[in-house]
Amino acid sequence: MGSKPDQPPLVVIVGPTASGKSALALDIAERWNGEIIAADSRTIYKGMDIGTAKPTLTDRDRVRHHLIDIVDPDQPFTVSDFQRLALAAITDITARGKLPILVGGTGLYVDAVLFNFSFRGASDPGQRQKIASLSVDELQAALKSLGLPLPRNERNPRHLVRVIETGGAPAVRQQLRPNTCIIGLDVDRETLAQRIADRVNAMFEAGLEKEVADLVDAYGWERPPLQTIGYQEFRLYLSGGISAQELRQLIITHTLQYAKRQKTWFRRNKSIHWISKTDEAVALVTTLLNK
RNA sequence: GCGGGGUUAGUGAAGCGGUCAAACACGGCUGACUGUAAAUCAGCUCUCUCCGAGUUCGGGGGUUCGAAUCCCUCACCCCGCA
Numbered sequence: 226m227g228s229k230p231d232q233p234p235l236v237v238i239v240g241p242t243a244s245g246k247s248a249l250a251l252d253i254a255e256r257w258n259g260e261i262i263a264a265d266s267r268t269i270y271k272g273m274d275i276g277t278a279k280p281t282l283t284d285r286d287r288v289r290h291h292l293i294d295i296v297d298p299d300q301p302f303t304v305s306d307f308q309r310l311a312l313a314a315i316t317d318i319t320a321r322g323k324l325p326i327l328v329g330g331t332g333l334y335v336d337a338v339l340f341n342f343s344f345r346g347a348s349d350p351g352q353r354q355k356i357a358s359l360s361v362d363e364l365q366a367a368l369k370s371l372g373l374p375l376p377r378n379e380r381n382p383r384h385l386v387r388v389i390e391t392g393g394a395p396a397v398r399q400q401l402r403p404n405t406c407i408i409g410l411d412v413d414r415e416t417l418a419q420r421i422a423d424r425v426n427a428m429f430e431a432g433l434e435k436e437v438a439d440l441v442d443a444y445g446w447e448r449p450p451l452q453t454i455g456y457q458e459f460r461l462y463l464s465g466g467i468s469a470q471e472l473r474q475l476i477i478t479h480t481l482q483y484a485k486r487q488k489t490w491f492r493r494n495k496s497i498h499w500i501s502k503t504d505e506a507v508a509l510v511t512t513l514l515n516k
Numbered sequence: 517g518c519g520g521g522g523u524u525a526g527u528g529a530a531g532c533g534g535u536c537a538a539a540c541a542c543g544g545c546u547g548a549c550u551g552u553a554a555a556u557c558a559g560c561u562c563u564c565u566c567c568g569a570g571u572u573c574g575g576g577g578g579u580u581c582g583a584a585u586c587c588c589u590c591a592c593c594c595c596g597c598a
Contacts, residue, residue, distance in 0.1 A: 242554075265554090266552095266553060266554070266555085267554055276554095277554080301551095301552080302551095302552090303551040303552075303553095304550070304551055304552095304553075305550085305551045306551080307551095308550095308551090330554080331553065331554080332549095332553080333549080333550070333553050334553080336550080337550070337551095340550090342550050342551095343550080344550060344551055345550070345551075346551080347551055348551070348552095353552095357552095361557095376549085376557095377548060377549070377557095377558095378548055378549055378556075378557045378558070379557085379558085380556095380557055380558070381548085381549075381556050381557035381558085382556075382557085383549090383552065383553085383555075383556050383557085384548095384549070384556075384557075386552095387550085387551080390551085391550095391551090396550045397550080398550075449552050449553095449555075450554095452552085452554080452555065453554050453555090454554045455554080456554090457554090478542095478543080479554080480554080482543095483554050484554095485545090485546095486553090486554085486555095487554090489546080489547065489548080490548095490549080490553095492547095493547095493548095
């Protein structure tokens with residue numbers, strides 16, 4: 226089902242963590258009667274509120290949010306699921322005469338919607354478990370014997386596994402979705418570092434440790450959602466490996482590193498309008514809607 | 517004051533006569549990444565006129581063809597005896 230000639234307007238807000246995406250999205254939503262779709266691989270999970278800086282109930286009361294709290298941490302969820310649900314949400318919001326606003330820091334999720342990725346087939350859980358236990362060298366050897374090419378990230382076990390699962394089918398993407406305005410929040414290094422440190426400290430004050438403990442009680446450490454920054458570090462701390470002080474610093478460091486990866490991802494999308502002030506976003510959205 | 521141990525690149529830490537600009541880890545920088553993506557993976561990280569060259573291993577002085585590695589000495593840190 227290719228893209229239709231006339232797509233309804235879509236506002237997209239991206240940027241590194243703690244850059245102010247949520248606040249800007251709320252602002253724009255209230256100004257133009259919009260609804261927010263979270264493009265975030267962690268806020269989809271129930272019970273992960275503090276550590277993911279999930280929009281508060283108050284915020285969600287002000288503006289309707291989609292794709293938050295939609296699965297339990299022990300349920301599998303993939304980009305493909307996200308794409309399907311996000312596209313449905315856009316259709317739904319538009320049908321009700323409102324403006325859809327896609328907001329998030331998970332670059333892959335955002336791009337799956339913006340470029341209408343065609344995915345290449347799910348993995349068979351049984352087979353996945355078997356091949357995922359192979360070493361990088363074994364995976365490469367397996368690809369060779371199957372006559373499949375190595376992926377670009379040839380030492381990345383996850384990518385190697387996927388090549389096997391898809392039989393080496395190429396990735397397919399379309400042109401950028403028409404009628405879409407992508408706003409990127411640009412925050413200088415020092416400011417972002419400060420905001421991240423403040424946010425992490427606030428998370429501890431808000432009861433992060435208890436949230437983590439509850440999740441671990443319910444699901445254990447092995448589930449993918451528990452590999453989230455702000456949660457995974459507690460494993461070391463709780464086993465006595467690091468002090469409370471070091472724990473906090475480690476989470477801050479990991480968050481900073483994550484923010485850098487996000488910037489790298491978004492940097493290559495030349496369609497993003499990078500801004501640093503709200504007025505610039507308002508101007509961009511105004512232009513989009515007046516077309 | 518005497519005896520013993522220590523001082524290595526941003527940090528931690530190997531090295532203990534040549535193959536050392538110096539392992540490894542962390543941190544930092546750059547980048548990749550379409551069904552685990554807040555995941556995962558890669559390159560770079562003393563300096564320069566950067567296929568080569570020049571300064572490093574607490575300071576200074578020696579030994580040696582050759583020293584981060586041995587000796588002397590000074591400084592600082594830790595432990596033991598006073």
